[in-house]
Amino acid sequence: MSARNIFVVGLNDDNHERLLRLKGAEEWRFHRIIAPEAVYDTEEFDIPAMLEEAGQTLDRFGRPIDAIIGYMDFPVSTMLPILCKRFGTRSTSLESLLKCEHKYWSRCVQREVVPQYIPGFTAFDPFDEAALGQIGAAGLSFPFFVKPIKSSGSRLGFRIETPEDFALAIDRLKAEIGSIAEPFNSVLDQANLPPEIAAIDGHYCMAEEIIGGWQCTLEGYVHDGEVVVYGVVDSIRYPGVLSFFHYLYPSALPQRVQQQMIDATRLVMTRTGFDQSAFNVEFFWDELQDRIWLLEINTRISQSHCDLFEKVDGLSHQQVTVDLALGQRPRLPHREGAYAVAAKFFYRVFFHDATVERVPSAQTLAQLEQDYPGTVISLQVEEGQRLSSLPEQDSYSFALAYIWMGGDDYQTLLRRYQQLAARLTFAFGDIDS
Template sequence: MTKHVFVIGLNDLNAERLKRLRGVEDVKFHPLLSPAQVSETQDFDMPAMLAEAEATLDAHDGSIDAIVGYIDFPVSTMLPILCKKYSTPQASLESLLKCEHKYWSRSVMLEAIPHHIPKFTAFDPFDETALSKIGEADLRFPFFVKPIKSSGSRLGFRIDSPEDFDFATEKLRAEIRSIGEPFDHVLSLAEMPDDIRAVEGHYCMAEQVIGGRQCTVEGYVYNGETVPYGTVDSIRYPQVLSFYYYLYPSQLPPKVQDKMWEITRNIMAHIGYDNAGFNIEYYWDEIQDKIWLLEINTRIAQSHCDLFEMVDGVSHQQVTVDLGLGRKPDLPHREGPQNVAAEFFYRVFFRDATISRAPSRAEIEVAAEQVEGTRISSYVSKGMKLSELPEQDAYSFAVASVWMGATKQSKLLWNYEQVMKRLNYEFTDIVE
């Protein structure tokens, strides 16, 4: 009997990935809302999107066996609302918000894993006395600021001086309500303690600077059992905060990964998160041998899908679909064709610029052919401005991604250089 799985924001790339999963011969995947509505814009009308999704589901002639997604806000926060209404498996809205509402998340971490989190406080970026209040919370320069709800590294800043704070708050005030207001709608549907409800969607976090070797632990919870299944390294460009590439499997010492997995099991059990996938970003401070938990994301990392497929034999979309259908994920281990795999980010470090030349589809195909199994996504076209790209960090623009595998890390890096020699981007009107 055919099972019907609705995927919020389903695009062509992920539709192909889903077809290659295990145990989907009797599954039919349906798009629910378009990528243009949930990932290719920064304008989110949550009530309207939920109403449209419900209308599509109500009009479906057949069973609704799962509602899933693989995208951060707004998709991640829509899932528990829709799944509850249509009685399909998913974490509760409250447990999800204990991960995604950064102040609530830090507050529950303080209860369960206090030695693995930085000092933190929430602040209103529209409050002219915010900087002095941050100081009263025992936070000194340098520190980081970020929205209590964001996606990617958008609107995250390192603050080394009052001038840095002024620059950050100017940016935050201009842009934060694009996520803050739709996030407030989600918060209005949840049961929350009064002190958490007071921290509204446009608020921000200030946190003690933490660092070290960064990685992401991918995992899921099934019927109360937390199962970490892979660690992916996040390698940054030298001297900057922007990511250079994601590497799987992690090169961190096994004992460090084991400790991260233990912390993962502890915090997810404390939160009460269940029947959904997640990933947790960590730092390992090698000098102090200290593990810091950066943040919890209530979804698999889409960027890691091809890495798991190359190394383990199947995309970890397997987790999303299996849990959505109420079954334990059927994940293979080290059954893929490669020993290591990575997603590389080709970035430019401008404040803005116009793309005067971007590689053609044929040029991209020729570049990918340099290394078997390579996939390239270019995010820009001639004539567009870098500032039009959604969900970028505060310091650079990712104009392309390259996914590839190899027998070892050094070969992977060499392969990437060969591919990039074939891709030519040019820019004008550069703002340094």
């Protein structure tokens, strides 16, 4: 049997290594389309140019193209249905994907089937001087949360407590939303949208009732119309702020709560028409009220969770993406990994800005990985860099390093991380706190 050719948008070395460890990888050949730095290390996305480049690469290939996949959020996720349709490979439709990724359209769909889990929301134009009044007229009062209609990570998301907070957020949104809105609009132009959705383009924002609690992510897929959830990952924040401290797998949520979220996910994903692709859905559980809230849907696996599944289940859940793209039911093992629990930690500083003057040496990082077997440390900064130049950061902090670790139990895992973190040394100048 000849090797099957799988093209990966933005394929980098780390992902390539993981892909080669998947079941069936000996029968696959992975090829890169679009350089990883074009989708990882920038906030400027020329989607028409990237689609043209990818199309030319695929046209020149001259052999069968069996699958086109990717693991990134915007812009990769939104390009995949377009490329797959053009080259006849498996993917969900662009419209079904946008019912998940267009925040306003997604909320409208969610409200149709699980209204009890959806906060109050409205769309608004940040360039409209009357926006705050329109938000109030929609029934939202302080505090509320605002974010772009197509968000990317936690970027440009703000908790609004006062009119002054809103004014500051609007200034940021006006200055920066174009880098998301313009490429997203180039995708919307290729979709068949209902008129009421077409009117809410990429320059719009969402205002939503504040929701919170124990946050988690359900990783799943749809295969021939069947919605399957195969793992739940907790998202733990630093105390008192919106920034993530770590992701934890498996979830420590009560099973009945997880099942309630799974049932809601099946209803929503079925209504969107999403199929033949992986997804994840983020939820909150308000423990005091014993109530769940649906936060958002992402139309891909989480790259941040790949190492967690590998440590606990024995394989990265990239297996799901590849299997689906090749038209077969995913073959993901369960609890066959080396660890009972695993986490991705975010080593952060809470500055407004600063210049990085010193980072841990390669020797230090290698020693830490040796002292804590199974640990992977990925620095996100380099000497001389301004923190404000980092892409995909939240509005309150900067992630200096990502650290993946496994353990026999959660408390042991936390203790090992704290010991490791104490040995990471950074230095900063020109600090704006």
